Amino acid sequence: MKKSLVFGALVAASVCMSNPAAAIDSTGGCGLGSMAWRGQSGIIPQILAITTNNSFGTNTFGITFGTSGCDPNGRVTGGTGKMVLAVIENNMEQFAMDASAGKGETIDTLAGILDVDSEKLGAAAQANFAYLFTDENVEAVDLALKVMELANA
Amino acid sequence: MRKFLLAFLLLCLPVLGYADEGAHAVAWLKLLHYQKSGNGYVSAVENEEFFLSQNGQTTPQDEYDTAVQAFSQKGNTKKCDFPARFMYLAKLGKVEGSLESCEEYQKFIADVQPKAVTMLFTDAYMNNPSSMFGHTLFRIDTKRQGTQLLAHGANFGADTGDEQGPLYVLKGLWGGYYGRFGVHPYYDVINLYNNIENRDIWEYRLNLTDEELELFVAHLWEMQEAKIRYYFASKNCSYVLLLMLEAIKPELDLTSEFKHYTVPLATIKAINELPDFVNDVQYRPSRQSKLKYRYKQMNKEQKRVFRKIIRLNEVDLSALNDEEKADVLETAYQYVQYQYVEKDLELADYRKKSFKLLQARSKIVNQHQYFDELKEGKNPVEAHKARQFGMNFGNRNGSAFQEVSFKPVYSSLLDDSYGLLKGAEINMVDMAFRHYDIKDKYVFDDLNLLHVKSLSGVDVMFSPFSFEIDIAIRRLFNPKTTKDYTVGVAGVDAGQGLALTEDLLVYVMNGLSATYSGELSDNAALIYNIKGGVYYNHDKWRLNFEARQNFATSYEFRGQTYKLEAAYGITRNLMLYGSYELFNTKWHDDETVMFGIKVNF
Numbered sequence: 001m002k003k004s005l006v007f008g009a010l011v012a013a014s015v016c017m018s019n020p021a022a023a024i025d026s027t028g029g030c031g032l033g034s035m036a037w038r039g040q041s042g043i044i045p046q047i048l049a050i051t052t053n054n055s056f057g058t059n060t061f062g063i064t065f066g067t068s069g070c071d072p073n074g075r076v077t078g079g080t081g082k083m084v085l086a087v088i089e090n091n092m093e094q095f096a097m098d099a100s101a102g103k104g105e106t107i108d109t110l111a112g113i114l115d116v117d118s119e120k121l122g123a124a125a126q127a128n129f130a131y132l133f134t135d136e137n138v139e140a141v142d143l144a145l146k147v148m149e150l151a152n153a
Numbered sequence: 154m155r156k157f158l159l160a161f162l163l164l165c166l167p168v169l170g171y172a173d174e175g176a177h178a179v180a181w182l183k184l185l186h187y188q189k190s191g192n193g194y195v196s197a198v199e200n201e202e203f204f205l206s207q208n209g210q211t212t213p214q215d216e217y218d219t220a221v222q223a224f225s226q227k228g229n230t231k232k233c234d235f236p237a238r239f240m241y242l243a244k245l246g247k248v249e250g251s252l253e254s255c256e257e258y259q260k261f262i263a264d265v266q267p268k269a270v271t272m273l274f275t276d277a278y279m280n281n282p283s284s285m286f287g288h289t290l291f292r293i294d295t296k297r298q299g300t301q302l303l304a305h306g307a308n309f310g311a312d313t314g315d316e317q318g319p320l321y322v323l324k325g326l327w328g329g330y331y332g333r334f335g336v337h338p339y340y341d342v343i344n345l346y347n348n349i350e351n352r353d354i355w356e357y358r359l360n361l362t363d364e365e366l367e368l369f370v371a372h373l374w375e376m377q378e379a380k381i382r383y384y385f386a387s388k389n390c391s392y393v394l395l396l397m398l399e400a401i402k403p404e405l406d407l408t409s410e411f412k413h414y415t416v417p418l419a420t421i422k423a424i425n426e427l428p429d430f431v432n433d434v435q436y437r438p439s440r441q442s443k444l445k446y447r448y449k450q451m452n453k454e455q456k457r458v459f460r461k462i463i464r465l466n467e468v469d470l471s472a473l474n475d476e477e478k479a480d481v482l483e484t485a486y487q488y489v490q491y492q493y494v495e496k497d498l499e500l501a502d503y504r505k506k507s508f509k510l511l512q513a514r515s516k517i518v519n520q521h522q523y524f525d526e527l528k529e530g531k532n533p534v535e536a537h538k539a540r541q542f543g544m545n546f547g548n549r550n551g552s553a554f555q556e557v558s559f560k561p562v563y564s565s566l567l568d569d570s571y572g573l574l575k576g577a578e579i580n581m582v583d584m585a586f587r588h589y590d591i592k593d594k595y596v597f598d599d600l601n602l603l604h605v606k607s608l609s610g611v612d613v614m615f616s617p618f619s620f621e622i623d624i625a626i627r628r629l630f631n632p633k634t635t636k637d638y639t640v641g642v643a644g645v646d647a648g649q650g651l652a653l654t655e656d657l658l659v660y661v662m663n664g665l666s667a668t669y670s671g672e673l674s675d676n677a678a679l680i681y682n683i684k685g686g687v688y689y690n691h692d693k694w695r696l697n698f699e700a701r702q703n704f705a706t707s708y709e710f711r712g713q714t715y716k717l718e719a720a721y722g723i724t725r726n727l728m729l730y731g732s733y734e735l736f737n738t739k740w741h742d743d744e745t746v747m748f749g750i751k752v753n754f
Contacts, residue, residue, distance in 0.1 A: 097514075109299040
């Protein structure tokens with residue numbers, strides 16, 4: 001005990017806490033700091049094809065993180081559509097990169113969820129990049145619908 | 154025959170014992186995180202919701218009996234809150250039934266779809282004092298089709314609210330916060346560590362049986378409500394992760410080694426040392442690591458085009474072939490993401506730039522991602538051992554001496570940096586004693602309570618700060634009397650470095666320190682210093698030279714200091730060391746030269 005106190009007293013640098021400002025550790029709140037980076041529209045999207053009860057605001061192009069805090073359980077959950085949306089909305093900037101390169105981890109993930117060939121989906125995403133990303137204000141829900149459309153084509 | 158019987162009995166005893174021990178079986182004690190306390194036990198978990206019995210925290214027997222009773226009652230749903238306890242007791246035949254009716258719990262299993270457990274290590278992050286030692290967390294690998302992006306990270310972190318500063322540190326040290334488990338999709342974990350904090354992630358998959366995996370997930374479910382007192386230095390995230398592993402594999406003893414202090418990397422080394430326990434290692438480099446790697450891979454022309462894009466926002470790719478173009482565009486895009494995270498770019502500008510680069514990238518029809526090519530890294534498990542013992546011979550102002558030194562953690566600039574952050578030094582309670590031939594006794598030389606130094610070079614893409622924190626008790630030289638005195642020092646320096654090559658860095662810093670000594674005419678003094686240095690680190694050879702000018706309120710500290718340290722690594726844990734130090738003053742000078750060896754163990 002003595003030893004640990006000595007150590008304790010000296011560790012001005014604390015060990016292995018996550019950054020308290022970052023969302024990953026926080027139990028409360030939805031997205032926290034990341035909200036500033038999400039779309040400004042703030043309307044809960046009522047898109048017929050997708051149940052979006054874990055989508056708090058519509059996510060336009062931009063980095064997001066910790067947004068799954070919006071789901072009370074913060075877990076990967078739901079059916080195909082909901083999962084496609086969750087992956088796209090929480091990995092938007094990575095997905096954009098992967099779509100333009102026609103390959104990448106988010107493409108593999110989406111192909112897995114949609115049960116389609118990952119290479120084909122990658123090729124389709126690259127070929128249809130202009131269709132997916134019409135401009136820099138693209139929204140996650142639109143994107144999710146278009147990806148599902150490409151996968152089924 | 155008797156001998157045979159005896160042998161038979163001996164063989165059977167452990168098995169029989171296990172079943173008969175009831176509440177005092179190691180497995181039960183570990184599952185509820187009981188630890189010996191005086192004559193009895195107390196659980197590390199403090200909130201009563203974690204126990205079925207009112208005396209649960211201190212009485213394993215009560216908890217055991219209450220659990221057996223509750224789980225046997227028809228319609229009692231307690232087993233759904235404590236599925237691991239139920240599974241354990243069911244395996245012993247103490248209770249019957251199944252967990253099928255537990256809706257919430259089954260939903261958890263259905264979301265998580267567990268396939269394996271992976272221990273994650275995120276490497277050090279020098280710009281946040283709470284992350285300098287790295288961090289560990291679990292990942293529950295998923296069976297879902299696709300990738301492990303759909304897996305879940307399980308992180309044990311302190312609930313600190315918004316508190317910061319000294320109160321935060323003090324509370325953290327003395328257990329003023331509670332830690333809790335949080336479960337998040339793995340893509341959130343990646344975004345936080347890889348993309349926001351720019352820390353590499355190492356993934357160590359654990360070799361668990363199906364039964365252990367099932368128990369792990371059930372236990373994690375129970376632990377989500379558990380509150381454990383959080384001690385930054387000892388009972389921290391990494392320690393609690395080891396408790397979790399012991400709970401599902403009670404035959405393991407991982408925690409006893411870490412009773413006093415727990416450095417995350419040491420726990421990762423410990424699990425890697427267990428035979429056949431880690432069966433796969435994967436490296437997931439941070440965005441910054443990938444950016445640096447990509448830039449290094451580019452040819453001259455690519456580098457020129459790339460710099461033009463990131464500095465002037467001019468995208469002129471005409472001099473490049475398609476592959477070279479794709480590479481430059483992807484890297485530039487990721488650099489824009491980096492800038493945005495660092496708040497160097499406005500949202501609108503960021504979107505426009507991002508969009509433009511990707512549009513261009515998508516027109517090169519070539520299904521390949523250059524930015525993802527970096528797959529190999531230096532496994533931190535292979536890094537040098539944390540404790541170090543040194544023996545040196547030297548001469549100080551004509552007087553020969555021998556020195557012994559010891560430091561319990563962690564790494565210094567002169568140590569082998571393989572698997573660690575190059576240019577980062579964190580030492581604690583690092584001490585040295587000297588024996589001078591003329592005095593013929595051992596004298597205390599110095600005690601570095603905390604020494605942190607971070608040297609990182611400004612390059613094309615990044616402009617990090619370099620800094621130093623020094624809290625120590627030292628024997629210093631009085632230039633007028635030439636006698637030594639004992640002094641307490643606390644100081645901070647900040648500056649910037651320039652990376653000339655990957656191995657060579659020059660830096661300048663300035664800083665302020667305060668000293669206190671009962672042996673001086675002015676008990677307290679303030680020192681302002683400016684210093685410049687060179688740091689070289691190439692595999693076996695490490696060298697640090699520093700020249701410093703001191704301005705001080707007391708004459709004892711005024712003067713220039715020149716210090717050269719060099720090391721040659723014979724192995725990763727054994728090095729030859731030499732140093733030369735000169736304190737040049739208006740009165741007498743203090744000059745020390747020293748050679749020796751340092752061993753890590």
